[in-house]
Amino acid sequence: MKVRTEKKEQLLDFYRQMMLIRRFEEKAAQLYTQAYIGGYCHLNVGEEATVVGALSALGPDDYVVSNYREHGHALTLGSDPGAVMAELLGKETGVSRGRGGSMHLFDPEHRLYGGYGIVGGQIPLAVGMAMAVQYRGQDRVVMCLFGEGATNIGAFHESLNMAKVYRLPVLFLCVNNQYAMGSTPNEASAVPEMVTKALAYDMPAEQVDGMDLLEVRDATLRNVEQIRETGEPRFLEAITYRFRGHSMADAGRYRTQEELRRWQERDPINTFVRYLEDEGVLTQELREQIDASVEEEVERATQFAMDSPAPDVADLYKYVYAEDGQQ
Amino acid sequence: MATKTYREALNEALREEMHRDPDVFIIGEEVGKFEGSYRVTQGLLKEFGPMRVKDAPISETAIIGSGVGAAMLGLRPVVEIMTINFILVGIDQVVSNAAKISYMFGGRAKVPLVIRTPGGGGHQLGAQHSQSLEHWFAHIPGMKVVAPTTPMEAKGMLKASIRDDNPVLFLENLALYNLRGDVPDGEYEVPLGRADIKREGEDISIIAHSRSVQLALQAAEKLEQDGVSAEVVDVRSLRPLDRETIVGSVRKTNRAVTVEEGWMSYGIGAEIAATLVDEAFDYLDAPIKRVAGREVPMPYSKVLERAAIPSADDVVAAAREALA
């Protein structure tokens, strides 16, 4: 890793954010098993370096759209963990007022324009948001996150083409965690590397080690800067791995324990800790402090979610149509 | 006779049809190595190999469309769409191609295609994963749409669908997969296009399809405690619709309640009510009541979801109104 321009505090904060995602997701898994969370629940465990590295590189006015695996995205963008957990529990205080659930977090104050459940369905939205940015002559970038499995759907190809034709400021971020549900790119994709698909649309595209926070961050910073300068779309593929099943309902029989262990040896949090220790940024004492405060934050978020009221059944029809003055 | 789950019955139908006819093959996401998102295709990859159990990329348009193309050349594809919600991505291939090819080409081509997919809500899967859209397909001439509710029917109707020369949307339901019931040993088919009286009664007809049939049966039990004898008609086939059985039941009972999980407007209850007005008007002693899902995108929150989905009590209440 190179010499960093980030201040020590910022590096520590990245560690903190990765730990927050890890602990938040572990809590979510537990609450799912206890049936406080229902439906589908997809976790970011293993992807923390990709998530924090990429999203921390955005500016305060940029936009993000994502898929259903987006708890960590919301947390990194600054959503209140309590409001995210409350959404997972279907509470009125959740970021989508309990209507959306785990797959459909929405928090525009923190730049998140939604998690979407139909594979690839969010990609055209990113193009439209970038159109609005271009239309208004703004200096903003839209980051669109999706998995490698989503590159096989038509909406992906239509969107990349259109973004290039209209020269729109989108960063397409493919989170390649090696598996769709049980299928690998080798089985489901004509090309093993997703960057190849972007190159077909004459879009600058690069791969980055998604298990290395600073690598992801550097690549994202560089690409976002280029997009701001040129106004043109770019493509980044982060090579990462999900340590848990596709969703909480998946037993993961399609992969070997050996493969999982190999990737876990590259646990993004441990890698970053080693780096911080080598740099003399993180001491054992500091680490314990941060870990304790993260635990406490997740506990607080959980308590807030548990204590929050469920939506009122009388409000069942509220929000089907936009009301006057609705934000 | 043996007791089997709905899932096992489907699995058996697939296996037997694949043994019977080498032109039958399966294509869908995660149907092979993963053995099916809901395990309906369990064991089939091992038994029949990857040419006949094809794991597909996440590409619903191409999955359905390639099924249509293969069917035009005489293969009998069984397409699995993980849930009915994802069919929307490939709906053009169903509506513009599968359903039209026989007619548009003057009967010179046919599309013997089955699209298996579970529909419905009730599992807190939220707005994009809980829809009931089967009547969209029942609207389309050229399509057949069926929804078995018992393991016996699941097996017999899947076989009939695979052997049918037309595109069939075969509707399943998450809540039915573990349902157990008697399945005959040996070869049989349950013909498409026929409704089934699931419970005989005298005072009122409750007409439902798919999982709503269970609500209808539960409601009938409750009504019986009040001395009301309810007949439950399982529509089973949305297209073609067995109007004769439905009308026959209401001519006998003189009252009707329809039940569906999907939204009421322009729905299946509307089609059935119109049929009854046309063909049993003089027999009706009360307005036809419709029970349906509340007209909202499905909320995630458990309390809201429960309020949005029809319950057996809703059916009982509607029946009481019709009986009042």
Ligand SMILES: Cc1ncc(C[n+]2csc(CCOP(=O)(O)OP(=O)(O)O)c2C)c(N)n1
């Ligand atoms: C159009 C569509 N087809 C199928 C599904 C079911 N499904 C949900 S997630 C998923 C796998 C997606 O894999 P990938 O894009 O790599 O993202 P990951 O979940 O690995 O992050 C599938 C098949 C869906 N939600 N939408």
